[in-house]
Amino acid sequence: MKEANEKIRKGLEVLGSGEDSKLLSHLNACVRCGLCAKSCIYYLSMKDEKLIPASKVDIVASVYRRYFTFTGRQLPGLVKARDLDDKTVTEMVDLLFGSCTVCGRCVKHCSIGVDIEYVVRKGREMLSVMGYVPSTLQSTVRSALNTGNNMAISHGDFVDTLEWMEEELQDEVDDPEARIPMDEKGKKVMYTLNPREPKFFPISISAMAKVFYAAGESWTLSTRMYDVTNYAYFSCHPDEAAVISRRMYDEVNTLEAGMLVLAECGHGVRSNRWESPNYIKKQFGFEVLSSVELMAKYIREGRIRTDRGALKEKVTLHDPCNLVRGGGIFKDQRYILKQCAEDFVEMTPYGTDNFCCGGGGGQLAMSEYNERRMRIAEIKAEQIRKSGAKVVAAPCHNCIDQLSQINFTYKLNVKVKTLAEIVADSLII
Amino acid sequence: MPTIEIEGNKFEFDGDGFLTTPAIWNEEVAGLIARYDGIEELTDQHWAIINIIRRNYEEKGMAPMIRHICKETGLKLRQIYELFPLGPARGACRVAGLPKPDGCV
Ligand code: SF4
Ligand code: SF4
Numbered sequence: 248m249k250e251a252n253e254k255i256r257k258g259l260e261v262l263g264s265g266e267d268s269k270l271l272s273h274l275n276a277c278v279r280c281g282l283c284a285k286s287c288i289y290y291l292s293m294k295d296e297k298l299i300p301a302s303k304v305d306i307v308a309s310v311y312r313r314y315f316t317f318t319g320r321q322l323p324g325l326v327k328a329r330d331l332d333d334k335t336v337t338e339m340v341d342l343l344f345g346s347c348t349v350c351g352r353c354v355k356h357c358s359i360g361v362d363i364e365y366v367v368r369k370g371r372e373m374l375s376v377m378g379y380v381p382s383t384l385q386s387t388v389r390s391a392l393n394t395g396n397n398m399a400i401s402h403g404d405f406v407d408t409l410e411w412m413e414e415e416l417q418d419e420v421d422d423p424e425a426r427i428p429m430d431e432k433g434k435k436v437m438y439t440l441n442p443r444e445p446k447f448f449p450i451s452i453s454a455m456a457k458v459f460y461a462a463g464e465s466w467t468l469s470t471r472m473y474d475v476t477n478y479a480y481f482s483c484h485p486d487e488a489a490v491i492s493r494r495m496y497d498e499v500n501t502l503e504a505g506m507l508v509l510a511e512c513g514h515g516v517r518s519n520r521w522e523s524p525n526y527i528k529k530q531f532g533f534e535v536l537s538s539v540e541l542m543a544k545y546i547r548e549g550r551i552r553t554d555r556g557a558l559k560e561k562v563t564l565h566d567p568c569n570l571v572r573g574g575g576i577f578k579d580q581r582y583i584l585k586q587c588a589e590d591f592v593e594m595t596p597y598g599t600d601n602f603c604c605g606g607g608g609g610q611l612a613m614s615e616y617n618e619r620r621m622r623i624a625e626i627k628a629e630q631i632r633k634s635g636a637k638v639v640a641a642p643c644h645n646c647i648d649q650l651s652q653i654n655f656t657y658k659l660n661v662k663v664k665t666l667a668e669i670v671a672d673s674l675i676i
Numbered sequence: 677m678p679t680i681e682i683e684g685n686k687f688e689f690d691g692d693g694f695l696t697t698p699a700i701w702n703e704e705v706a707g708l709i710a711r712y713d714g715i716e717e718l719t720d721q722h723w724a725i726i727n728i729i730r731r732n733y734e735e736k737g738m739a740p741m742i743r744h745i746c747k748e749t750g751l752k753l754r755q756i757y758e759l760f761p762l763g764p765a766r767g768a769c770r771v772a773g774l775p776k777p778d779g780c781v
Pocket of ligand 2 (some may be wrong): 277278279284300301356357358359360361363
């Protein structure tokens, strides 16, 4: 009993005692117009009312009313206030972790600007400090905390893989001096990776190395802290997110790099660039760029040259929520594609109105909800099919994995590629 | 946990289609999962990959690096993706009966 009360106390602490005015106004503002329903992939594909974005706000709001308002305390039934008991927690986990990719599309469509995404994240934070993060997601966070990367890759295996990719690069550019530098101090750029690259899909490592080679960049990878992801950003545990963020910040300083360049990873860019200073309560003394922005800059400044007809097949672009809607990086990926491909076509809708691939918000790590994840993916599958494209470019490794599964499940017969791969194949050296 | 019936045999998979109890894996199970994924026949090359994945899992409790798979089998990266169209994780590791690896796969 005591333990249960302690959990509830921790959870409620996240809601504060009415001091977080942003949270308060967003919890109370919803006018139940229902407009947000049609923006949500979960509601659209399952047509279940409890999946409407407003319901996800409401479950958090109902707990708030129960403990922090006068009527809620005295007459909870009157204001539909809910105890933070097992039943509520189970529903919260299912709605906030299991039925939301935190894509933020609903926020754009809400008539009065309720920040639904913010409330969902607060609700996740409550569950997180109470210890209710779905086990598969928590296991990914734990790997990162314990080993420095979310796939528990050993240092030796990582170095071995980089050496292998360096050989591939040397073959590719026919230059035995071409390098993938490791742990070198004082370079202009410290580059990062998503652990799935060294573990299973290393082509994008040699691709980006080829781009750096062509640009004559001064760069390095760290072999200690290279993981661009921060899954605690999805589990919404502020202390764990801060530990991971701080390691990246410290490593850039240790290697005395001038700039942190984030690999193609939507949440990795968002968490390292925009959330990290809040997590660790520090302003960065170095520049932070996504590799998408950097590659566009190289082309614009003439540091690399690409063949505009290199990619002949029709190509479309997936906009990762955290990079585009959440991060405002919209033009650069289009500019890059137009410099490498003959026939580029947008999906409908696209840009800040694009649909999530279905794998965001940590869904890809949560086997618990896999079936739903593939159901909501039908929307993305249709978008791709209608575009008529044969290649789907996606500047996010998380989206790439979901898109590859969509490709298989919905028999789309497309190729899914990172921008680095497309640029590397178009380079004129 | 969905139970999937493949050719009259019932198997428990996690939501992602990975075996819930890796211990029940055997060669026949591998063939059945592969067929479910559209791989009609497991060739020697498939088996070379599967065996390395199994060995690594039994020794270290996790899937091997793709580097390791290429080195041991002598196969090229591209060949591995061709042999297992769902990739080394969702394809090969699943056929090899491993639990789902952590991270963006
Ligand atoms: S953030 Fe995305 S998935 Fe979550 S409720 Fe809003 S539209 Fe739906
Ligand atoms: S659109 Fe906004 S105000 Fe309307 S129901 Fe949805 S969250 Fe509430």
